[in-house]
Every structure is written in C-alpha cells, then in structure tokens.
Amino acid sequence: MPAWLFALLAAAFVLYTDDYVIAGILPELANDLAVSEGQAGQLVTVFSVTVAIAAPVAAVALARIPRRWLFAVALLVFIAANIAAAATPSFTVLMLLRVAAALAAASTTPALFAFAARHAPAEKVGRFIAIVSLGVTGSIAAGVPVGTWIGGAFGWRATFAAMAITGSIVLVFVLTTLPRSEGPDETPVLREQVRTLRKLPISLGLLANCVLMTGSMMMLTYLAPYLASATTAGVEERALAFSLSGIAGILGIWLGGIATDRWGADRTLLFGIGAIVASMLALWALWASRPASLPLVLVVATVWGGMAFWNSPAIQARLHHLAGSVSGQALALNTSGTYLGVSIGAAVGGLILSGVGPGGLPLIAAGFAVAALLLLALARRTTQERRS
Known part of the structure; x- marks a missing residue:
C-alpha cells in the first residue's frame, strides 16, 4: 500500500471527526456561549447540510484542479476555520466558521475516495477505497471520544485547537506523499x-445508497431506546453496544473492500444488505419476545454494525466503474445521498418511535434495506440491457 493512501485515510479521519465531535462537547460549548444545547446542536446540522449541498457542486466546479492543490487549499481553509473557532466568543461567528469548515470537507471528502479508486490497481480498487473509509469509522471509534475527552479536560476551545493541529499534520503528510504527477486531465465538459x-444505473445506485443509509441510521440513532425497551440494558451496556458496533464497522469496511475485489460489487452488496435484513428481523423477533437476552442482542447488533459499513466500498467501487472519468462527481453525489439518508433516518425514526414504538424500528429498517436491494437489482438489470 502506498504512503499517500494512508495520507488520504488521515485526511478522511480528521474531516469526519470535525463533523461528529461537536456532539461530544455540546454542554460545555452551549454553557460558555450562553445558548441552549438545542441551539448548539444546530452546528452539527449546518455542517451536514452544507456538505450535502456543496459536495456535488464543488465536484463539478473543481473537477479540473489538480488533486494535490485541491487537498492542500481545502485543508488550509479547514485549519484556519478551526483556529478561528477556538478563539471566537460569538455563537453566530462560530456557525459561519462551521460552514467554512464544511465547505472544505465538501470539496475534499469525495475527491479522497475518487483519487484512491483512480490510482488503485484494477484488482485492488475495493481495498483502496476501504482504506480511506477506515478514516470514517476511525473518527467515530477514536476521533470523537478523544476530542470529547479534550473538551472535557481543557475546554471546548481546546477541541477545535486540536482539530487545527491535527489538520496541519495531515496537510504535511498529504503534501509529502501525494504524487506530483496525476496524468492527463480526462474530465469531460459539463454537459457530458x-x-x-443522469444514466439510470448511476441514478438508481445513488438512490439505493440514500435509502440504505436512511434505514441504517434510523436504527443507529435510536438504538439506545430499542435496547432499553427490549432488554434490561443500562447505560454501560448501551455504551458497550455502540463500541462493539464501531469495532465491527472497522472490520466490516476492510472485509467489504476485499470482498468487492474478489466477488465484485453486486455480489458483495447482495450479501451485505441481505445480512442487514436478517439482522433487523432478528432484532424485531428479540424485541417481540422481550425481555430478550442481552448477550444475544449485542451479538446481532454487532453483526449489523459490521454489515452496515461492509457495503460502503462496494457502493463506491460500483459508482467509480460506472461513472468513469466523472467518478469524483458521482461519489460527491453519493456523499450528499449519505448525509441526506442520515437526516431522513433520524426524522423517520423519531416518528416511528413516537407512533409505533421501538419495536417498529427494526422492521421499518429492514424494509428500507429490501428497497435498496431492489433498486440495485434494477440498476444491474439496466446495466446488462445497455451492454446487450
């Protein structure tokens, strides 16, 4: 594995940590800036919405800029935004700085995956994407807890300062490892x-990812209420469930990348989404027979957590192969779909929790997974028809 691949992993790690870490320092931040925790939570919302909207626009507008320069400038903006965030006394200014950091993430994140896929050997595309994806799971498993601890020990401003320092280290890593020559620019004109x-196999794949993320994040967002109602789990056991899911996610991404290279994206997705459906049905059955065995629920939830991340390399490798020279733009749209799925999942899950109760969550999540599987099957059939 080339050194630049791990530089891309580090960049993904710091960008995604910057998005998620706000959740861990909300109480301290809200108290210091004299706003409610609900208002402070909008910092997460504005970051996610900005990335969802700006990623595809940035991918098209910045398509012809050399990736080395794109990553360098975006990381400089990211570093400056976090330094300013650590010093600002105004919540309004902090909100604007989060938009600036999100714009840096929107222009960089999809390009990280596209660069890895483009420069990977043909037989290792899935694994190269999986390596970069480890930055995403790593941010949840390690980045957010460390950032939260820094905020608790030294104040929330120290967390932003730490993000700026980490971003500076990543910038040096990227500049010293990324190849200077990227080959000829093959980006077509905007109309092309x-x-x-707009090709149907790509559009259906993007929609399938959004639907799949909606179901997965709906269940993840409200996993704690499910555990509380289905088992006798306390706070420590719920924390253990999230930790096990995060660890399984790291393993799942890597194994999903290997499977993509060996089986192909379609077979990998069939296995991964099928496992998610089975896991959701098992969680529903366990809830129906409550109080359920906590160890058994933890095992099923861990398998589900691993499979939820297993699909990521296959989805992105599939889009990369279908989109060709505009794979960066396709992956940017995929990033938007992912953030949109997260938002819809949280909203739909809240309605289900209020109306039906926790037992409805796994069943509805399974329904979303089946819908994603059907969309991917239709996309595959359309691709075969076009080739014929």
Missing part, C-alpha cells in the same frame, strides 16, 4: 458530465 451522471 451531467449526461453521464
């Missing part, structure tokens, strides 16, 4: 980019 991205 749009024409490629």
Whole structure:
C-alpha cells in the first residue's frame, strides 16, 4: 500500500471527526456561549447540510484542479476555520466558521475516495477505497471520544485547537506523499458530465445508497431506546453496544473492500444488505419476545454494525466503474445521498418511535434495506440491457 493512501485515510479521519465531535462537547460549548444545547446542536446540522449541498457542486466546479492543490487549499481553509473557532466568543461567528469548515470537507471528502479508486490497481480498487473509509469509522471509534475527552479536560476551545493541529499534520503528510504527477486531465465538459451522471444505473445506485443509509441510521440513532425497551440494558451496556458496533464497522469496511475485489460489487452488496435484513428481523423477533437476552442482542447488533459499513466500498467501487472519468462527481453525489439518508433516518425514526414504538424500528429498517436491494437489482438489470 502506498504512503499517500494512508495520507488520504488521515485526511478522511480528521474531516469526519470535525463533523461528529461537536456532539461530544455540546454542554460545555452551549454553557460558555450562553445558548441552549438545542441551539448548539444546530452546528452539527449546518455542517451536514452544507456538505450535502456543496459536495456535488464543488465536484463539478473543481473537477479540473489538480488533486494535490485541491487537498492542500481545502485543508488550509479547514485549519484556519478551526483556529478561528477556538478563539471566537460569538455563537453566530462560530456557525459561519462551521460552514467554512464544511465547505472544505465538501470539496475534499469525495475527491479522497475518487483519487484512491483512480490510482488503485484494477484488482485492488475495493481495498483502496476501504482504506480511506477506515478514516470514517476511525473518527467515530477514536476521533470523537478523544476530542470529547479534550473538551472535557481543557475546554471546548481546546477541541477545535486540536482539530487545527491535527489538520496541519495531515496537510504535511498529504503534501509529502501525494504524487506530483496525476496524468492527463480526462474530465469531460459539463454537459457530458451531467449526461453521464443522469444514466439510470448511476441514478438508481445513488438512490439505493440514500435509502440504505436512511434505514441504517434510523436504527443507529435510536438504538439506545430499542435496547432499553427490549432488554434490561443500562447505560454501560448501551455504551458497550455502540463500541462493539464501531469495532465491527472497522472490520466490516476492510472485509467489504476485499470482498468487492474478489466477488465484485453486486455480489458483495447482495450479501451485505441481505445480512442487514436478517439482522433487523432478528432484532424485531428479540424485541417481540422481550425481555430478550442481552448477550444475544449485542451479538446481532454487532453483526449489523459490521454489515452496515461492509457495503460502503462496494457502493463506491460500483459508482467509480460506472461513472468513469466523472467518478469524483458521482461519489460527491453519493456523499450528499449519505448525509441526506442520515437526516431522513433520524426524522423517520423519531416518528416511528413516537407512533409505533421501538419495536417498529427494526422492521421499518429492514424494509428500507429490501428497497435498496431492489433498486440495485434494477440498476444491474439496466446495466446488462445497455451492454446487450
């Protein structure tokens, strides 16, 4: 594995940590800036919404800029935004700085995966994407807890300062390892980019990812209420469930990348989504027979956590192969779909929790997974028909 691949992993790690770490320092931040925790939570919302909207626009507008320069400038903006965030006394200014950091993330994150896929050997595309994806799971498993601890020990401003320092280290890592020569620019004109991205197999794949993320994040967002109602789990056991799911996610991404290279994206997704459906049905059955065995619920939830991340390399490798020279733009749209799925999942899950109760969550999540599987099957059939 080339050194630049781990530089991309580090960049993904710091960018995603910066998005999620706000959740861990909300009480301290809200108290210091004299706002409610609900208002402070909008810092997460504005970051996610900005990335969802800006990622595809940035991918098209910045398509011809060399990736080395793109990553360097975006990381400089990211570092400056976090330094300013650590010093600002105004919540309004902090909100604007979060938008600036989100714009840096939106222009960089999809390009990290596209660069890895483009420069990977043909037989290792899935594994190269999986390596970069480890930055995402790593941010949840390690980045957010460390950032939260820093905020608790030294104040929330120290967390932003730490993000700026980490971003500076990543910038040096990227500049010293990324190849200077990227080959000829094969980006087509805007009309051809749009024409490629509108092809049905790509559109269906993007929709399938959004639907799949909706179901997965709906269950993850409200996993604690499910555990509380289905088992006798306390706070410590619920924390253990999230930890096990995060660890399984790291393993799942790597194994999903290997499977993508060996089986192909379609078979990998069939296995991964099928396992998610089975896990959700098992969680529903356990809830129906409550109080359920806590160890058994933890095992099923851990398998589900691993499979939820297993699909990521396959989805992105599939889009990369279908989109060709505009794979960066396709992956940017996929990033938008992911953030949109997270938002919809939280909203739909809240309605289900209020109306039906926790037992409805796994069943509805399974329904979303089946819908994603059907969309991918239709996309595959359309691709075969086009080739014929």
